[in-house]
Amino acid sequence: SGAELLVSYNTTTSFYPRFPTLTQWKQYGTNFNWEKDYIPGSANYYRFQQNVRNAITIGAPMHFHLGHQLTAHLTPYYMHSDGYGDVGSSLSNTGSYYGNIPAGNLNVSPSYNGSFPVSITDTFKENNAGLNASLSWKHGHNTLTVGYWYAYFTQPEAATYAAADANGSIASMSGKYPVVSAAGDVLHSYNINFMQQTNTAYIVDEYSALNDRLKLSAAFKESMITRQLTQIMPGLPSYRNGNSDAVPLPQVMASYQITPNDQIFVNGTTGFAEPAGWPSYADFISVATGKQTRGHAQNLKPEYAISEELGYRHHGFVNVNIALFNYNFTNRQVSTTEVVGGTRVSSSINGGGQTSRGATIELGLKPWHHLSPYISGQYIHATIDNNLRASSGDYLRTKGKLAVNTPEFTASVGILYDNGSAFGGLLFNYVGSQYSTFMNDEKMPAYETLNMNFGYRFQSAGFLHRPQIQLNLVNLGLGNKGYLSSTYSVATNAHATTGVYGTAIAASAPTYNVAGGFAGIVSVSSGF
The missing domain is CATH 2.40.170.20 (TonB-dependent receptor, beta-barrel domain)
Structure with missing residues (x-):
């Protein structure tokens, strides 16, 4: 107990x-x-x-x-x-x-x-x-x-x-x-x-x-x-x-x-x-x-x-x-x-009914000469099962369209090195494009990120247990440019359209989260 x-x-x-x-x-x-x-x-x-x-x-x-x-x-x-x-x-x-x-x-x-x-x-x-x-x-x-x-x-x-x-x-x-x-x-x-x-x-x-x-x-x-x-x-x-x-x-x-x-x-x-x-x-x-x-x-x-x-x-x-x-x-x-x-x-x-089907796969290698590669991927096919009701009371023709905020393909490839003292890693991520409207008339572009880290663990000294110093490099290759990372507010339709019963449905624009560009971060840590 x-x-x-x-x-x-x-x-x-x-x-x-x-x-x-x-x-x-x-x-x-x-x-x-x-x-x-x-x-x-x-x-x-x-x-x-x-x-x-x-x-x-x-x-x-x-x-x-x-x-x-x-x-x-x-x-x-x-x-x-x-x-x-x-x-x-x-x-x-x-x-x-x-x-x-x-x-x-x-x-x-x-x-x-x-x-x-x-x-x-x-x-x-x-x-x-x-x-x-x-x-x-x-x-x-x-x-x-x-x-x-x-x-x-x-x-x-x-x-x-x-x-x-x-x-x-x-x-x-x-x-x-x-x-x-x-x-x-x-x-x-x-x-x-x-x-x-x-x-x-x-x-x-x-x-x-x-x-x-x-x-x-x-x-x-x-x-x-x-x-x-x-x-x-x-x-x-x-x-x-x-x-x-x-x-x-x-x-x-x-x-x-x-x-x-x-x-x-x-x-x-x-x-x-x-x-x-x-x-x-x-x-x-x-x-x-x-x-x-x-x-x-x-x-x-x-x-x-x-x-x-x-x-x-x-x-x-x-x-x-x-x-x-x-x-x-x-x-x-x-x-x-x-x-x-x-x-x-x-x-x-x-969003009414939705059906999502797909597959995932992950492959990783146990440390071999201190190296551990890794790869993963996912495919998902997500569809809207019905027409979506608009604020006007009419219905948008959304049945059969792809679900919002759902990239069809995502993938990661990475490799780690760790000999007990020196360590490092490199990780690449890919996120496919994804719709930000239920009518599929606007989508957020696909994006890729590349991150790296490396550092060193020292021997224990006094009350410090394996102190280490680490450098993280985030978004290598992006420079100072950011990218759209996700939808902040979804919309029903980005372009004006006509509903199932003939009503004009006005457009509304989705907005997005902007992720940062390149960053370098140094961290120092220790156990006690």
């Missing part, structure tokens, strides 16, 4: 980059960024785009041997994070609204043509506490485990406005001195409180036979999720919104050891995912017009996935892993980022 206490704390301060469209990337490249110096009246100053996050995690895993082959496991935990994210924008001195109520004269100076630059401050606090408890009984070749997981999560979050002075300085980036209406009400883009409760019961039965060469596992989990969002904003049609889901999740797995070095395996699993974050449950109202700009999502069904995998592993001088897989999704939740009320929030789009 035993118990542990694990505590971690982290704080970060950074500035949001500017996320380009494909057209902006082609025109400006890495020069498409925020202004490094403040221009009076402009909201594009980089200091308006600050992001601060503090996080603490506490866990206490415990296990108890109760005799009679019974073992109990308890893991209570608590996670807290808070901070704020700022985005540059502007407010009208006389034409702004608190919800649907005119805010009156805000009397903020300096003013530029009746408006003034602000930093929209999104402040949040996240509290997540839970307990995972299980009891295992081992009898002969069989191990039976039953367990229960409970978690409670709360997240109050609000977006306010902080005005800039003539030099572009903000009195408080954390929202201490917000802009208020003539009546004294703090102006908000939104002001929500989000709650989630998770109850999950599970049972797992594992069986070994033929001298442990055959291993069988069957499991079942029932997850029950309840979500609720409340928002205090005048003029919104709904004060409270939410949903509850109960999802059955069976799983079967089997493996057979053909020889001591060769194994075949087959897995059948299920999984689910709720819509990302709270924005799917919220209504939004514009501070510029006092009118509702977006209602909460109507289709809040969770994603459900059924997956099958068949594979072969060989362990020896040459290590081999080959697998074929098939995934079927309903209510596919595609994670994205959108701007609501001027701020960036994580959300998801219900």
Whole structure:
């Protein structure tokens, strides 16, 4: 029996980059960024785009041997994070609204043509506490485990406005001195409180036979999720919104050891995912017009996935892993980022049905004269199974098109050297092009990266155990040029199109994450 206490704390301060469209990337490249110096009246100053996050995690895993082959496991935990994210924008001195109520004269100076630059401050606090408890009984070749997981999560979050002075300085980036209406009400883009409760019961039965060469596992989990969002904003049609889901999740797995070095395996699993974050449950109202700009999502069904995998592993001088897989999704939740009320929030789009099939292969060599080469590759063919509903109520002709954010080909080739003292490595990665719209009318280009590292481990000295120095060279060959690494916000269609029922559907451009160019990093470390 035993118990542990694990505590971690982290704080970060950074500035949001500017996320380009494909057209902006082609025109400006890495020069498409925020202004490094403040221009009076402009909201594009980089200091308006600050992001601060503090996080603490506490866990206490415990296990108890109760005799009679019974073992109990308890893991209570608590996670807290808070901070704020700022985005540059502007407010009208006389034409702004608190919800649907005119805010009156805000009397903020300096003013530029009746408006003034602000930093929209999104402040949040996240509290997540839970307990995972299980009891295992081992009898002969069989191990039976039953367990229960409970978690409670709360997240109050609000977006306010902080005005800039003539030099572009903000009195408080954390929202201490917000802009208020003539009546004294703090102006908000939104002001929500989000709650989630998770109850999950599970049972797992594992069986070994033929001298442990055959291993069988069957499991079942029932997850029950309840979500609720409340928002205090005048003029919104709904004060409270939410949903509850109960999802059955069976799983079967089997493996057979053909020889001591060769194994075949087959897995059948299920999984689910709720819509990302709270924005799917919220209504939004514009501070510029006092009118509702977006209602909460109507289709809040969770994603459900059924997956099958068949594979072969060989362990020896040459290590081999080959697998074929098939995934079927309903209510596919595609994670994205959108701007609501001027701020960036994580959300998801219900992409309907999706089928993904493919294969992976990995080959690696055990150290030979201190050298270990490695190669891997994956092919995946992912298609959308139905037409996607557009915001207009019509449907886009997406059935049969390729899924977003899914490159068909990825590959890695590398080699390591390590003689116990001197070490180094070279790794090349290739990621194929991937669509960023459901209509497949825009895609992110393929990209390659080449990274190198080398260093030296010294002999132990005093209380220092094998201190080492290492140099990492990132993105060799790119120079100072960056590249598009992923989609920041997906779109339904990058070009205007006509829906199934003849409705004109306007275009919207996806935006992208820009990865850095070449970097050299030196690190020094030691054990104690």
